[in-house]
Amino acid sequence: MSNRIAIQTNNLHKDFGEVYAVRGVNIEIQSGEIFSLLGPNGAGKTTVISMISGLLKPNQGDATILGHSITHEPLAAKAALGVVPQEIAIYEDLSARENLMFWGKMYGLRGAHLKQRVAEILETIGLADRQKGRVEKFSGGMKRRLNIGIALLHEPEVVIMDEPTVGIDPQSRRKILDSVMELNKQGMTVFYTTHYMEEAQELSDHIAIMDHGEIIASGTHAELVKIVGELDRIELNINTESDRVMETWKNTPGVEKITAENGQLHLLVNDSNLVLPQLFEKAAQVGSRITSVEIQEPNLETVFLHLTGRALRD
Amino acid sequence: MRILNLALNDLLQIIRDWKSFLFLLIMPVIFTLVFGFAFGGFDTGDEEVDPRLPVGFVDQDQEQISPVLFALLKKSDAIRPVTFEEDTTLEELERIVAEDELAAMIIVPDGYSESLPTDQKLKLIIIQKEATSAGATVQNGVQAAVNRLTNSISAAQFSTMIQAQFNPFGSQTDQDAYFDGSLENAVASWDAPPFTLISTQTGAEEERAEQPNAFSHSSPGMMVQFAIAGLIGAAGILVIERKSGSLQRLLTTAISRTEILIGHFLAMFLMVLIQFTILIGFAAIFLDVGYFDAPLATILVTLTTALFVASMGMLIGTLAKSEEQVIMYSLIPMFILSGLGGAWVPLEFTSPTFRTVGHFTPVAWAMDGFQNIVMRGMGLESVLMPAAILLGFTAACFGLAVWRFEYE
Numbered sequence: 001m002s003n004r005i006a007i008q009t010n011n012l013h014k015d016f017g018e019v020y021a022v023r024g025v026n027i028e029i030q031s032g033e034i035f036s037l038l039g040p041n042g043a044g045k046t047t048v049i050s051m052i053s054g055l056l057k058p059n060q061g062d063a064t065i066l067g068h069s070i071t072h073e074p075l076a077a078k079a080a081l082g083v084v085p086q087e088i089a090i091y092e093d094l095s096a097r098e099n100l101m102f103w104g105k106m107y108g109l110r111g112a113h114l115k116q117r118v119a120e121i122l123e124t125i126g127l128a129d130r131q132k133g134r135v136e137k138f139s140g141g142m143k144r145r146l147n148i149g150i151a152l153l154h155e156p157e158v159v160i161m162d163e164p165t166v167g168i169d170p171q172s173r174r175k176i177l178d179s180v181m182e183l184n185k186q187g188m189t190v191f192y193t194t195h196y197m198e199e200a201q202e203l204s205d206h207i208a209i210m211d212h213g214e215i216i217a218s219g220t221h222a223e224l225v226k227i228v229g230e231l232d233r234i235e236l237n238i239n240t241e242s243d244r245v246m247e248t249w250k251n252t253p254g255v256e257k258i259t260a261e262n263g264q265l266h267l268l269v270n271d272s273n274l275v276l277p278q279l280f281e282k283a284a285q286v287g288s289r290i291t292s293v294e295i296q297e298p299n300l301e302t303v304f305l306h307l308t309g310r311a312l313r314d
Numbered sequence: 315m316r317i318l319n320l321a322l323n324d325l326l327q328i329i330r331d332w333k334s335f336l337f338l339l340i341m342p343v344i345f346t347l348v349f350g351f352a353f354g355g356f357d358t359g360d361e362e363v364d365p366r367l368p369v370g371f372v373d374q375d376q377e378q379i380s381p382v383l384f385a386l387l388k389k390s391d392a393i394r395p396v397t398f399e400e401d402t403t404l405e406e407l408e409r410i411v412a413e414d415e416l417a418a419m420i421i422v423p424d425g426y427s428e429s430l431p432t433d434q435k436l437k438l439i440i441i442q443k444e445a446t447s448a449g450a451t452v453q454n455g456v457q458a459a460v461n462r463l464t465n466s467i468s469a470a471q472f473s474t475m476i477q478a479q480f481n482p483f484g485s486q487t488d489q490d491a492y493f494d495g496s497l498e499n500a501v502a503s504w505d506a507p508p509f510t511l512i513s514t515q516t517g518a519e520e521e522r523a524e525q526p527n528a529f530s531h532s533s534p535g536m537m538v539q540f541a542i543a544g545l546i547g548a549a550g551i552l553v554i555e556r557k558s559g560s561l562q563r564l565l566t567t568a569i570s571r572t573e574i575l576i577g578h579f580l581a582m583f584l585m586v587l588i589q590f591t592i593l594i595g596f597a598a599i600f601l602d603v604g605y606f607d608a609p610l611a612t613i614l615v616t617l618t619t620a621l622f623v624a625s626m627g628m629l630i631g632t633l634a635k636s637e638e639q640v641i642m643y644s645l646i647p648m649f650i651l652s653g654l655g656g657a658w659v660p661l662e663f664t665s666p667t668f669r670t671v672g673h674f675t676p677v678a679w680a681m682d683g684f685q686n687i688v689m690r691g692m693g694l695e696s697v698l699m700p701a702a703i704l705l706g707f708t709a710a711c712f713g714l715a716v717w718r719f720e721y722e
Contacts, residue, residue: 050562053566054565054566055562055565055566055721075568078566078567078568079568081566083563083566085559085562085563085566086559087558087559087562088558088559089558089559089560089562089563090558090560091323091327091555091558091560092554092558093326093327093330093331094323094326094327094330098326102319102323103563103567105315105316105319106316106319106320106564106567106568106569107567107568108567108568150563
């Protein structure tokens with residue numbers, strides 16, 4: 001990993017009328033690293049990416065790609081950038097090869113070099129044997145891979161991937177994650193957004209957690225987990241409505257935070273060995289019974305819960 | 315280069331859609347044949363509808379020249395004279411033109427015949443609406459007839475003078491009779507001229523070998539109508555591109571927003587141009603429609619109509635939020651513009667009010683342009699006004715599309 005800065009944002013703001021989408025985002029991504037922006041749906045991740053890739057103009061602030069300002073040198077900034085949008089942005093009436101040829105021309109590739117890059121990308125994304133098939137007949141995973149391949153045609157130094165694994169089967173997801181790591185091994189800087197904690201944890205050198213348009217924490221995985229200290233995360237299911245039980249558990253010594261999601265209760269506690277017996281006892285006092293318990297080591301989910309009081313999937 | 319690549323990408327998608335061929339080529343050919351057949355396209359009978367513009371003819375002169383002028387006007391490809399009593403009031407004549415009962419009124423003033431052989435020639439009085447395509451057509455038709463008349467008179471005068479030198483007339487009556495006979499011969503010789511006169515002032519002089527047939531109306535009418543219907547595919551590409559995120563992805567490349575707009579516009583323009591070229595070729599070769607009689611005029615009307623249809627496609631693609639809306643936004647204007655604009659029934663057959671309303675639509679001007687060529691046998695000058703107005707509609711639609719185009 002070099003010390004060169006691949007992407008830097010400086011106090012990025014974006015609002016849509018009365019609604020604030022992004023507030024004062026500062027990110028610094030080193031060249032050659034995988035940087036994940038983690039946050040729930042609606043946190044503002046796509047808006048940040050849209051501003052960095054030149055789709056949206058920030059109301060305030062600026063961003064640079066390899067030193068090129070997106071507001072003052074947009075063409076130079078875009079030339080260094082490959083963008084994988086969240087939507088499958090391809091032409092369904094065309095074949096995989098025709099799509100790649102078209103997008104290659106849009107990235108300024110021509111002639112033999114274009115044909116060579118198209119052939120290489122078709123191999124990379126595993127669609128060489130289906131290159132002449134119409135995209136509309138492809139599976140979701142194949143379309144996703146083509147969506148990624150297009151962004152790599154012009155061999156950009158920096159790739160932005162906006163939730164590229166949304167809505168696909170586990171096998172395709174695995175392939176995409178492997179290809180992201182492979183690209184990174186080849187020296188590409190990857191800016192990855194996701195709301196899947198496991199993806200951010202597995203892929204990233206650095207992670208920023210975003211919520212309500214703001215970066216609420218950033219660092220390596222280890223640094224982020226340290227934020228919650230020695231807290232344990234407990235997930236519980238009970239056989240009654242959660243309201244009365246939550247009220248009872250709130251004041252239990254050692255319980256830091258408690259939330260409910262889809263009938264499941266999430267707790268952050270100081271020491272699960274000491275707290276759990278009390279939870280069983282107090283639940284029984286209000287006529288409830290704990291039906292399942294899972295104790296988890298601190299992870300990014302725990303960090304998000306600790307910082308926002310909400311589960312990441314809320 | 316990116317503009318061209320974007321346009322070719324659109325065209326590739328249009329070609330892939332079988333509906334494009336249906337709307338752009340198959341349907342217009344079928345409907346051209348059906349409408350042409352309905353208006354007697356395969357008949358050779360005498361009941362053919364006269365497509366020429368009707369104009370009033372008031373003879374206040376009542377001398378020997380004015381009937382000759384009337385006969386020459388009757389032979390015009392562009393106008394059809396209808397006689398009025400010489401004592402009809404000027405107010406009545408103006409009202410008839412103002413209410414579009416006739417395209418114009420030609421008044422032959424008292425003393426016109428006597429003045430023509432002299433240097434103090436009286437001028438015909440023409441009542442017409444200003445700055446209209448019909449007015450320009452009438453002027454061209456009248457000018458052609460007057461040119462023939464004055465040339466015939468000159469020829470008759472010259473002939474009489476030569477005759478008088480070598481074989482003096484016994485009386486003035488003999489001389490007048492000789493002049494009248496010479497004039498009649500000179501006028502008749504226009505029916506089979508020994509040379510072809512090419513005038514740069516009017517296209518009305520250019521004679522068509524064949525009279526226009528019913529396909530001369532149905533061909534341009536259906537061509538324009540189905541060009542608008544064909545926008546379903548082309549405008550749909552814009553909507554799908556926006557919905558799929560491909561438009562946003564394009565903006566992450568080095569292509570500018572202006573280039574994106576021009577690229578899509580170019581694709582639609584080329585699509586319509588190819589459609590028009592094929593249909594014009596088909597109609598000219600197989601249905602004997604006279605598009606090739608005035609090739610420059612045909613090219614000008616074709617280009618400006620294609621520009622208008624493409625700009626309308628851009629507007630539809632901009633305003634529509636879904637593919638269903640594209641169909642709706644294409645078909646509704648297609649029916650309204652085609653119906654009002656005279657694509658189904660010639661506007662000459664409709665009421666004056668309908669004709670006036672129809673000319674608020676671009677289709678009426680496209681039809682005027684094509685009909686001046688294929689039905690009235692006119693040339694380049696006759697299509698300049700329709701072409702200019704079509705360019706105005708193009709600018710308006712394209713401007714609206716640029717204004718409303720959503721990138722984000």
